[in-house]
Amino acid sequence: MTTDAPAVATAPIRLGVVSFVNTLPLIDGLEDLDGLALKHSVPSLLVDQLLAGEVDIALCSSIDYQRSREELLILPVGMLGCDGPTLTVRLYSTTPLAEITDVYCDTDSHTSVALLRILLRERLGIDPAVHDYNAREHTADHKPLDWPDAMLLIGDKVVTDSPPAIRYPHQLDLGAAWQEWTGLPFVFAVWMARATIDRERLMLAASLLDRQRRHNVERIDRMVHHRAVPRDWPADLAADYLKQKLRYELDDRAIAGLELFYDEAKKHGLIETRRPARIMS
CATH class of the missing domain: 3.40.190.10 (Periplasmic binding protein-like II)
Structure with a gap:
């Protein structure tokens, strides 16, 4: 008589996220998806949590890609940025x-x-x-x-x-x-992972993050009333902020803005080395 071996549960992919209103289009609903576990923090702490192995992927402050002691990978599945006034x-x-x-x-x-x-x-x-x-x-x-x-x-x-x-x-x-x-957008934060992350888990996470962002940008009015207003944001201001002020797609212009920011940071001595932005493909 034989018995089947018990299934080995796959550990959830741990995401380091920021809980500001401006991240709602990137993170709202992720907590309900199977295979993901969220850890909330502030932008300045997330890269250390990523490097320490406390999370697998994090919505890190963009300058931290250059300041990291390890090589990181940028996931092109969303960003927190603007192409003009940002308000906040x-x-x-x-x-x-x-x-x-x-x-x-x-x-x-x-x-x-x-x-x-x-x-x-x-x-x-x-x-x-x-x-x-x-x-x-x-x-x-x-x-x-x-x-x-x-x-x-x-x-x-x-x-x-x-x-x-x-x-x-x-x-x-x-x-x-x-x-x-x-004349370019500015990128404040992007999804990052350590370059050594398991490829299969990376691709799964990227797919989930990209799909959720696309879903969320179509339901901003709902997020305004259910998420932003309870945090003491006026509904009209929150709607304008999320719909008009902020940008969430890491497109070619945004990448050009990010690269220029890195150039300027190196020119002004704000980073020691200037790595090219390594975008997941």
């Missing part, structure tokens, strides 16, 4: 921008800080001192700091914890500034 990556200043000497930068994103430094040097000819700023807790160097004189803020906080407009008469939308300067 924003510099606030109490003084004219050209007079900024210090800027406190939201620690949630590495890419936004690098982009800010490039734009300030190239467009305004200034190189202010950059300080880490915990924009959630309103602290710097473990001390309370409510609204600094100059501050870079990213993500939902721009809307749900909006700085007082009367204090900040001078503002810069980094997405708009990049597009005006280069």
Whole structure:
């Protein structure tokens, strides 16, 4: 008498994701798909979790592709980007921008800080001192700091914890500034995997991510009312943001913008080496 060997369960593909409203078209519904497990974090932490093997694929800050100690692979199945104003990556200043000497930068994103430094040097000819700023807790160097004189803020906080407009008469939308300067989209985050990932699992994940993104962009109104409004976003603002401001397809123009960003980051000493963007094929 023989018995069949028990089936070996395949471990789920672990995805590192960001829970901002702007990622909804990329991640909403993934938690319901078989074979996937989501780990929520902030953009600046995801690459370390990827390299540590805590996740298999992550929606990483785009500059971290260059700063990674290991070679990574970019999955062309979605991005978080813009082709003009982005609304939620924003510099606030109490003084004219050209007079900024210090800027406190939201620690949630590495890419936004690098982009800010490039734009300030190239467009305004200034190189202010950059300080880490915990924009959630309103602290710097473990001390309370409510609204600094100059501050870079990213993500939902721009809307749900909006700085007082009367204090900040001078503002810069980094997405708009990049597009005006280069004529290209800007890519803030992309799906990345370690180059050593199992090919079969990579292809499966890529297929699921691509399909879910395509499905989600057709149901943004539903996401606005069920996901964004409960997070204190006005429905009309969230709809305009997700439909008009942001871009989610990593097309040829977006890749050109990404490559140019890497060129500028190397030129300005923000990365040590300049790897070509290795896109999964």
